[in-house]
Amino acid sequence: MNISHHFDDATLMAYASGSLPQGMALLVACHLHWCPHCRQRLAEAEAIGGALLAQIEPMSLKADALKSVMDRLDLEEEIPLPQIRPVQTATDLPAPLHHYLQTNLDHLPWKRLGYGVHHIDLNLKGPGATRLLKIAPGVSVPHHTHAGNELTLILRGSYTDEFGRFSAGDVADLDGEVKHQPIVDTDQDCICLIATDAPLKFTGLMGRLVQPFIGL
């Protein structure tokens, strides 16, 4: 996989610190599965957490804390350790998303959103929304800006917008200061995972017409 668009440092720091909403964290985990470059950067962002943990002002535990944990160690020994292996999948999906969907992209109950656009809402808890979007060739998503952050991971196909060309494995990491209008630029559907931490704001007439229905 030839990945040329990566996360913003600030996004990896939010993931490392555990402060991303669930859907955005899922999306980050998916890209990490594909991207050794971002895995290395995440290790750096987590090392900040390690250094901060080492230098925090310690707080005493209850007097019997060590004893009660020590008493539990032997019990722990008796529980067989689950063997955790990286999930092997025959699909083109990154393992975390496959784990969540339990099927591949072609067997999903896609719902029509508008001309050439289908979606699946992942119905994750927390602020914002997480959904899969399938956009037909030549179709463009209405011009929109973002109230918060929007992460997009391309799973299949490609699109082009004001920032360049995005194909499978690439992420677009956008915040409220940008306005963009992606257009699918090959004869293949473009399927992407989109996670936001606040509602999108569509601009222009098309956006105003479409937003109440999309509810993105």
Added chain:
Amino acid sequence: MNNDEPLGGDVNAVLSIAEERKKEMRDNWSARLTSLAETRDKAVFASLFDYFAPRLKAYITRLGMPPATAEEVAQEAMLSVWRKAHMFNAEKASASTWIFTLARNLCIDRMRREKAVEYELPEEEPDPEQRDQGEHLILEERMRDAIATLPENQAQVLHLSYYEGKSHSEIADQLGIPLGSVKSRLRLAFSKLKAHWGEEE
């Protein structure tokens, strides 16, 4: 007679001994954690507990957990250390970084009130930039020194993000600054810390 020279020399010697001591202490945590996986020695576990459990309790408290929960999760995190010690790889992270990620994941589970999936990252491909254990230890020492030199406004967003688990939007609201400023402060802090990380490469 020159008084400066021996004095300067002594100070440097004392400094380098202090540096060595600090490094040795830290070396120990990763080495001890590695040996815990092999020996299952409870005395080793107790020493890790003494050092890390009070730090974990402080971290979990700052994330916003009530005191009783913080106590419980800190103990649970230490049990995870015992249970998962065989998964610790000193070539990939220092002990405090690995324990930080264990505690962070437990806290995420608690806050979501449901088990989050722990995504195992692929192991197969050898990383050309793989660091050896020594490098990680030096890195963490540097990282700590570097955090201390960050400008106040960068240290503040780092603390709000890592210690308090605040999202970028929450930090923006709390500080009354635009979202973009929160992200640019974090980026600046990261690139400064990375400069320390990469100094010897």
